Amino acid sequence: MATDSRPADVLARRHPQHRDEWGVEFARIVAFSDGVFAIAITLLVLAFQIPENSPDVVHSLLSQSGDVFAYALSFAVLGRLWLAHHRFFSVLERFDARLMGLNLLYLAWVVLVPFTSEVLGDYGNDSGGVILYAAVMLGVTLTFGVEIVYAYRAGLVKPELRGVEHRYAGTASFIVAAVFLASIPVALVAPDFAPLMWLVVFFSGYRLARLLGYES
Amino acid sequence: MATDSRPADVLARRHPQHRDEWGVEFARIVAFSDGVFAIAITLLVLAFQIPENSPDVVHSLLSQSGDVFAYALSFAVLGRLWLAHHRFFSVLERFDARLMGLNLLYLAWVVLVPFTSEVLGDYGNDSGGVILYAAVMLGVTLTFGVEIVYAYRAGLVKPELRGVEHRYAGTASFIVAAVFLASIPVALVAPDFAPLMWLVVFFSGYRLARLLGYES
Amino acid sequence: MATDSRPADVLARRHPQHRDEWGVEFARIVAFSDGVFAIAITLLVLAFQIPENSPDVVHSLLSQSGDVFAYALSFAVLGRLWLAHHRFFSVLERFDARLMGLNLLYLAWVVLVPFTSEVLGDYGNDSGGVILYAAVMLGVTLTFGVEIVYAYRAGLVKPELRGVEHRYAGTASFIVAAVFLASIPVALVAPDFAPLMWLVVFFSGYRLARLLGYES
Amino acid sequence: MATDSRPADVLARRHPQHRDEWGVEFARIVAFSDGVFAIAITLLVLAFQIPENSPDVVHSLLSQSGDVFAYALSFAVLGRLWLAHHRFFSVLERFDARLMGLNLLYLAWVVLVPFTSEVLGDYGNDSGGVILYAAVMLGVTLTFGVEIVYAYRAGLVKPELRGVEHRYAGTASFIVAAVFLASIPVALVAPDFAPLMWLVVFFSGYRLARLLGYES
Numbered sequence: 001m002a003t004d005s006r007p008a009d010v011l012a013r014r015h016p017q018h019r020d021e022w023g024v025e026f027a028r029i030v031a032f033s034d035g036v037f038a039i040a041i042t043l044l045v046l047a048f049q050i051p052e053n054s055p056d057v058v059h060s061l062l063s064q065s066g067d068v069f070a071y072a073l074s075f076a077v078l079g080r081l082w083l084a085h086h087r088f089f090s091v092l093e094r095f096d097a098r099l100m101g102l103n104l105l106y107l108a109w110v111v112l113v114p115f116t117s118e119v120l121g122d123y124g125n126d127s128g129g130v131i132l133y134a135a136v137m138l139g140v141t142l143t144f145g146v147e148i149v150y151a152y153r154a155g156l157v158k159p160e161l162r163g164v165e166h167r168y169a170g171t172a173s174f175i176v177a178a179v180f181l182a183s184i185p186v187a188l189v190a191p192d193f194a195p196l197m198w199l200v201v202f203f204s205g206y207r208l209a210r211l212l213g214y215e216s
Numbered sequence: 217m218a219t220d221s222r223p224a225d226v227l228a229r230r231h232p233q234h235r236d237e238w239g240v241e242f243a244r245i246v247a248f249s250d251g252v253f254a255i256a257i258t259l260l261v262l263a264f265q266i267p268e269n270s271p272d273v274v275h276s277l278l279s280q281s282g283d284v285f286a287y288a289l290s291f292a293v294l295g296r297l298w299l300a301h302h303r304f305f306s307v308l309e310r311f312d313a314r315l316m317g318l319n320l321l322y323l324a325w326v327v328l329v330p331f332t333s334e335v336l337g338d339y340g341n342d343s344g345g346v347i348l349y350a351a352v353m354l355g356v357t358l359t360f361g362v363e364i365v366y367a368y369r370a371g372l373v374k375p376e377l378r379g380v381e382h383r384y385a386g387t388a389s390f391i392v393a394a395v396f397l398a399s400i401p402v403a404l405v406a407p408d409f410a411p412l413m414w415l416v417v418f419f420s421g422y423r424l425a426r427l428l429g430y431e432s
Numbered sequence: 433m434a435t436d437s438r439p440a441d442v443l444a445r446r447h448p449q450h451r452d453e454w455g456v457e458f459a460r461i462v463a464f465s466d467g468v469f470a471i472a473i474t475l476l477v478l479a480f481q482i483p484e485n486s487p488d489v490v491h492s493l494l495s496q497s498g499d500v501f502a503y504a505l506s507f508a509v510l511g512r513l514w515l516a517h518h519r520f521f522s523v524l525e526r527f528d529a530r531l532m533g534l535n536l537l538y539l540a541w542v543v544l545v546p547f548t549s550e551v552l553g554d555y556g557n558d559s560g561g562v563i564l565y566a567a568v569m570l571g572v573t574l575t576f577g578v579e580i581v582y583a584y585r586a587g588l589v590k591p592e593l594r595g596v597e598h599r600y601a602g603t604a605s606f607i608v609a610a611v612f613l614a615s616i617p618v619a620l621v622a623p624d625f626a627p628l629m630w631l632v633v634f635f636s637g638y639r640l641a642r643l644l645g646y647e648s
Numbered sequence: 649m650a651t652d653s654r655p656a657d658v659l660a661r662r663h664p665q666h667r668d669e670w671g672v673e674f675a676r677i678v679a680f681s682d683g684v685f686a687i688a689i690t691l692l693v694l695a696f697q698i699p700e701n702s703p704d705v706v707h708s709l710l711s712q713s714g715d716v717f718a719y720a721l722s723f724a725v726l727g728r729l730w731l732a733h734h735r736f737f738s739v740l741e742r743f744d745a746r747l748m749g750l751n752l753l754y755l756a757w758v759v760l761v762p763f764t765s766e767v768l769g770d771y772g773n774d775s776g777g778v779i780l781y782a783a784v785m786l787g788v789t790l791t792f793g794v795e796i797v798y799a800y801r802a803g804l805v806k807p808e809l810r811g812v813e814h815r816y817a818g819t820a821s822f823i824v825a826a827v828f829l830a831s832i833p834v835a836l837v838a839p840d841f842a843p844l845m846w847l848v849v850f851f852s853g854y855r856l857a858r859l860l861g862y863e864s
Contacts, residue, residue, distance in 0.1 A: 025306055028250055032298065034676055035254030038683030041759065042691065043258065048763045050770060057767070057776035075759070079752040082680065090673055104295040111257065111291070115264045119273070122266060128273035241522055244466055248514065251470030259474065320511040327473065327507070331480045335489070338482060344489035457738055460682055464730065467686030475690065536727040543689065543723070547696045551705070554698060560705035 029100065030089055036107045037082045040114055044074050047118040070121035073195065074113055081110065081140065088148060088169065093158040102147045109139040120195075130187040130194045137198070138180040145173035176201050245316065246305055252323045253298045256330055260290050263334040286337035289411065290329055297326065297356065304364060304385065309374040318363045325355040336411075346403040346410045353414070354396040361389035392417050461532065462521055468539045469514045472546055476506050479550040502553035505627065506545055513542065513572065520580060520601065525590040534579045541571040552627075562619040562626045569630070570612040577605035608633050677748065678737055684755045685730045688762055692722050695766040718769030721843065722761055729758065729788065736796060736817065741806040750795045757787040768843075778835040778842045785846070786828040793821035824849050 047067050051060035085106075116133045123129030148170035151157055179201040187194040263283050267276035301322075332349045339345030364386035367373055395417040403410040479499050483492035517538075548565045555561030580602035583589055611633040619626040695715050699708035733754075764781045771777030796818035799805055827849035835842040 025302065028246060028302055028305075030676060031247060031679065032250050032254050034680050035251055035683055036258055038680050039255055039258040039687055040261075041755070042684055042687040043261070045688075045691070045759050045763045048760075050763075050766050054771075057771045057774050058779075061767075061776060061780060072756075075752070075756045079749075079756075083748060083752075086673065086676055089676075100299060104291075104299075107257070108288075108291045108295075111261050112264075115261045115266075118266050119277075123270075123273045126273050128277060131274075132277060241518065244462060244518055244521075247463065248466050248470050251467055252474055255471055255474040256477075259477070316515060317511075320507075320515075323473070324504075324507045324511075327477050328480075331477045331482075334482050335493070338484075339486075339489045342489050344493060347490075348493060457734065460678060460734055460737075463679060464682050464686050467683055468690055471687055471690040472693075475693070532731060533727075536723075536731075539689070540720075540723045540727075543693050544696075547693045547698075550698050551709070555702075555705045558705050560709060563706075564709060 026092075026095060029095060029103065033085060033089075033103065033107060034082075036111060037078060037085070040111055041075060041078045041082075043114040044071055044078070044117055046114065047071060047121050064121070066124045067118075067121035069195075070117045070124065073120075073198070074117035077137070077198075078110070078113055081144075084144070084169075084173075088144075088151075091157050092151060094156055096154060096156060099147065099151055099154070099156060102143065102150060106140065106143040106147055109136055109143055112136045113140075124195075125191055127187050127191045130191045131184050134180045134183045134187060134194060134198070138177055138184075141173050141177035141180060145170045145177060148173060242308075242311060245311060245319065249301060249305075249319065249323060250298075252327060253294065253301070256327055257291060257294045257298075259330040260287055260294070260333055262330065263287060263337050280337070282340045283334075283337035286333045286340065289336075289414075290333035293353070294326070294329055297360075300360070300385075300389075304360075304367075307373050308367060310372055312370060312372060315363065315367055315370070315372060318359065318366060322356065322359040322363055325352055325359055328352045329356075340411075341407055343403050343407045346407040347400050350396045350399045350403060350410060350414070354393055354400075357389050357393035357396060361386045361393060364389060458524075458527060461527060461535065465517060465521075465535065465539060466514075468543060469510065469517070472543055473507060473510045473514075475546040476503055476510070476549055478546065479503060479553050496553070498556045499550075499553035502549045502556065505552075505630070506549035509569070509630075510542070510545055513576075516576070516601075516605075520576075520583075523589050524583060526588055528586060528588060531579065531583055531586070531588060534575065534582060538572065538575040538579055541568055541575055544568045545572075556627075557623055559619050559623045562623040563616050566612045566615045566619060566626060566630075570609055570616075573605050573609035573612060577602045577609060580605060674740075674743060677743060677751065681733060681737075681751065681755060682730075684759060685726060685733070688759055689723060689726045689730075691762040692719055692726070692765055694762065695719060695769050712769070714772045715766075715769035717843075718765045718772065721768075721846070722765035725785070725846075726758070726761055729792070732792070732817075732821075736792075736799075739805050740799060742804055744802060744804060747795065747799055747802070747804060750791065750798060754788065754791040754795055757784055757791055760784045761788075772843075773839055775835050775839045778839040779832050782828045782831045782835060782842060782846075786825055786832075789821050789825035789828060793818045793825060796821060 047070065048064060049067075051057050054060040113136060116136045119129045120133045152170070179197055183194040183197045186197060263286065264280060265283075267273050270276040329352060332352045335345045336349045368386070395413055399410040399413045402413060479502065480496060481499075483489050486492040545568060548568045551561045552565045584602070611629055615626040615629045618629060695718060696712060697715075699705050702708040761784060764784045767777045768781045800818070827845055831842040831845045834845060
């Protein structure tokens with residue numbers, strides 16, 4: 001920043017000059033993202049329906065087994081995404097306006113998960129419900145991959161953590177995105193099979209990324 | 217504060233004297249505002265309706281295209297507002313009771329957006345739904361403009377950032393407010409056209425503010 | 433704490449010994465309380481009903497004027513409570529288990545406000561809806577008063593801020609509680625009149641507390 | 649860390665090397681957990697139903713006494729869990745991936761409480777509603793016990809706080825879990841009696857844990 005040739009007032013206009021200020025702003029972006037994740041993950045519970053005037057409440061509850069599967073899957077998915085987001089932010093040195101925009105776009109996909117999860121719980125045997133879920137997860141993972149790649153290219157990552165192995169985080173995200181994309185035609189033929197593909201990618205994607213040298 | 221002539225007990229009564237304490241309080245106002253934004257933006261998802269016992273879930277989902285447009289628009293709007301709020305707070309040095317009150321009033325408008333967004337999604341071709349959305353956005357942007365102007369007049373902005381170019385932030389907010397106001401009579405005649413005006417103002421308002429020397 | 437005669441392991445068991453740790457814990461209580469306030473205030477929007485397949489959406493929206501009044505009142509009430517809570521916490525030096533319990537009880541009342549607000553919006557001309565609102569506000573303000581008095585008696589307030597004028601914060605809270613109590617029999621006879629009493633107490637209670645030397 | 653024999657790039661890959669960075673990450677996990685607790689506790693209010701076009705609103709409200717009991721119980725339960733979680737985190741020195749996973753699993757149970765509470769409020773005299781509540785609480789307390797035991801075994805607790813008395817925190821959690829388990833067969837025979845068992849365990853479990861030397 002000492003070598004930045006732009007006039008001081010332009011810099012002042014674009015962002016506060018003090019490191020402390022940036023610290024506060026970074027914290028706000030983190031807090032906002034965490035808040036959205038925390039709310040989205042908690043709204044998953046709204047998928048369960050309270051039986052109304054049911055003579056046999058146990059039976060009514062057991063009939064929601066699709067919702068239980070969708071809840072467990074989506075909680076694991078959102079928890080996993082949050083951990084990856086958490087790790088990504090921990091290697092960031094700073095933010096720019098474009099990364100903020102990308103992060104908002106990413107969150108716009110994340111916020112849809114409670115809805116797609118509820119549809120999956122109710123229509124898990126139906127191609128439509130499965131494809132909707134896969135499409136939103138495709139949006140989530142693609143945007144996250146773009147976010148990571150952009151952060152590396154724009155030099156927003158801490159210099160000491162710009163090692164080759166970190167670059168695979170974006171790759172891992174695109175691999176997962178490819179599986180979600182591939183599961184869409186699969187869901188047209190075999191809707192029950194597609195979620196199995198997702199589960200496999202969540203575990204082997206993790207292992208694959210480890211092989212490639214990056215855990216997220 | 218060393219030259220403040222009021223008696224010490226009055227100052228103590230009005231606010232804690234230590235800088236650290238103010239740091240904590242400022243952080244609480246920021247956290248509260250961020251929390252409200254994060255919840256409001258996540259509640260946007262409640263606008264989507266789960267098809268009930270639908271034989272054709274794809275068709276039921278596709279029929280919600282109005283909701284998809286309203287979701288995308290409102291997520292962009294709330295994200296944009298949060299970024300502007302974020303930037304405004306980063307130039308603030310301190311808070312007073314009136315700015316806190318204005319900020320609460322501002323948040324009271326922001327909280328209404330998930331509702332107006334849901335109405336817009338269901339009644340986007342109807343003047344009523346469009347006018348309601350425009351009226352709330354008018355409230356949001358007017359209050360934000362007043363908040364900015366007040367903060368500058370009351371000397372709550374960091375001295376090193378009180379340059380001329382920052383004053384345009386309030387102006388930019390009033391320009392956007394004026395377009396929302398102008399879209400109300402337009403919506404009475406052509407409800408489909410008014411949202412286009414909003415989109416234009418969100419992009420050219422940004423460019424215009426840049427011309428005027430301030431990005432928010 | 434240097435003069436504390438209890439053995440070190442008992443102290444260690446009860447709370448972490450480092451000031452930093454207490455800083456973190458204090459921050460968590462604050463963040464949790466702020467989170468509850470932010471969510472409760474945002475859930476107020478759920479009181480508005482989306483007209484379903486309404487031929488005249490404007491008319492449907494205008495018929496919710498009771499909800500608009502309840503929203504404005506409850507946003508002002510929750511905003512005011514949050515500001516007072518904010519100010520109370522800023523004079524606290526530390527927490528003990530009992531104050532934490534009282535604070536949770538206080539939040540349990542606060543969380544009910546979106547519900548009582550929605551009932552008030554729908555049944556504002558009915559004694560039942562008005563009494564329910566007054567009863568919950570009575571619970572809120574009484575608990576807050578007890579919280580303040582307890583914090584002073586248990587010596588949890590910063591020594592430099594234990595001046596006489598701060599003690600009136602509890603008194604002010606009890607005065608407001610008394611007005612909410614008095615509004616209950618009034619609501620039985622004149623349900624439309626009781627909310628006016630609340631508005632008066634929110635403004636003159638403020639002025640009265642100022643006369644007594646404390647703003648909250 | 650100076651004596652860590654793993655190559656520097658492996659360490660860099662697994663976690664940021666700076667203490668400050670871990671401070672930020674720890675804070676995010678805490679903030680996320682607090683956010684989930686705050687939202688779950690606030691969503692409890694959604695269990696109350698707004699009477700629709702009721703001629704006698706008081707009667708409609710009084711008929712929700714089961715919901716009031718479930719609300720009070722669940723607010724106390726979630727508040728108590730949050731306090732215990734709060735205390736547990738205050739003795740932690742650091743996190744590892746497994747503890748993060750366990751904490752997410754724990755939160756997955758916590759998020760279900762607003763749903764089970766609503767079912768309990770509506771079907772409190774029915775074995776099904778009571779067993780569902782007990783089963784989720786069993787999941788909560790078992791997972792919390794495992795989290796505590798794991799943190800001690802993996803050496804994630806601050807060295808100065810690894811005294812014998814802290815180990816009882818896990819034990820206390822398992823005792824409470826055992827009572828929730830025992831209440832399930834009881835609920836089959838006497839659904840009204842099981843919640844009394846829970847209340848006893850919440851108070852005597854507390855006392856018992858105190859006898860054992862740990863308050864949570």
